[in-house]
Amino acid sequence: MLNATMLLLICSLTAQAAETREQIYRIGADVDAQGHITATQVDPGVPISIAPVLASAVKQWQFVPAKLNGRSVPAHTFISAKLQALPNASGQYNLRISFAGNGPKFDRAGRQPPYPRDAVHRRQAAFVFINATVQPDGRLADMTVNSQFAEWPVSASFKDAALKIARTWHFIPEQVDGPPVATQVRIPMNFTLRDQILAPEQVKILREAARKESAMANAEVALPTVPLPSEQEVALDSPLQPNANAVATIITAP
Known part of the structure; x- marks a missing residue:
């Protein structure tokens, strides 16, 4: 079948x-x-x-x-x-x-974070992840925001925007022997603009990250444009x- x-x-x-x-x-x-x-x-x-x-x-x-x-x-x-x-x-x-x-x-459809005004003016992009705990009631707690790339600092305005939208999110928790349980998650978030300005070093960071991801998946990928990191959330525990x-x-x- x-x-x-x-x-x-x-x-x-x-x-x-x-x-x-x-x-x-x-x-x-x-x-x-x-x-x-x-x-x-x-x-x-x-x-x-x-x-x-x-x-x-x-x-x-x-x-x-x-x-x-x-x-x-x-x-x-x-x-x-x-x-x-x-x-x-x-x-x-x-x-x-x-x-x-x-x-x-988790379904983030239709829930886009507010883009910081200062970043819009400067045509800046950012790639962050949120570490948090999905509580048994589906809400997020213990949230922290960091850059996805150590060599790509993220401004406070991007971090504030990520936290603002994350406070509105809701998950369906996992269950163990019936009752729902808490789970630690990491949620990537991309801030991008149609006419964003990327420095050569930033383009290099994104391309290298895409190559590493494809190598881990034993796959070959073409990179005709600047690749963006995945926004797939990951359960840590x-x-x-x-x-x-x-x-x-x-x-x-x-």
Whole structure:
């Protein structure tokens, strides 16, 4: 069933331009006390042709079981699955589905931070991350803001803008044996303008970061323009950790 669905999806992509396309999808996952995924919940907005592909792939993955008072217990998390459509020599596409992380669920759609006026005047860009705790009620606490790059200082106005929008955010927390639990997260945030001014050193920083990310993913990426860092949030201490031997990339044949 999984192969048949993927074949239909691949065929639907053959008429598109021969370029790599990718998308991150969040999928709710119930994980039992042995670390097996017993049920998934795909968001309603995921295309109907893709939803069964993602659900079937995710159910093949496995986690190190969550612990409570020293014993393994069931838990609930949200998995980030990367789906890539990769052009091949025959003019069609292969599909690759890979694990990209797990943690609380966050939707920042439509919630853009206010751009500092002084930075607009100077056409400045900034790349920061927020370290915070997702509380059991879904709100953020213990928030701090830092630059994503040690050699790229960030002004106080960018940090204030990041904190202002972060105070309005809400997460769906992870659960351990039923009740919601707190999770430490790191949330990247990009401040960019259409006609921003970047120094040569800043362009070099962004390109080097993109190269390192592609190398870690064992992928090759073209850099025709200045690449921007990902804004994918990361859970730092999720109660469910992926089993390194059982969370694998799935690649389909054309």
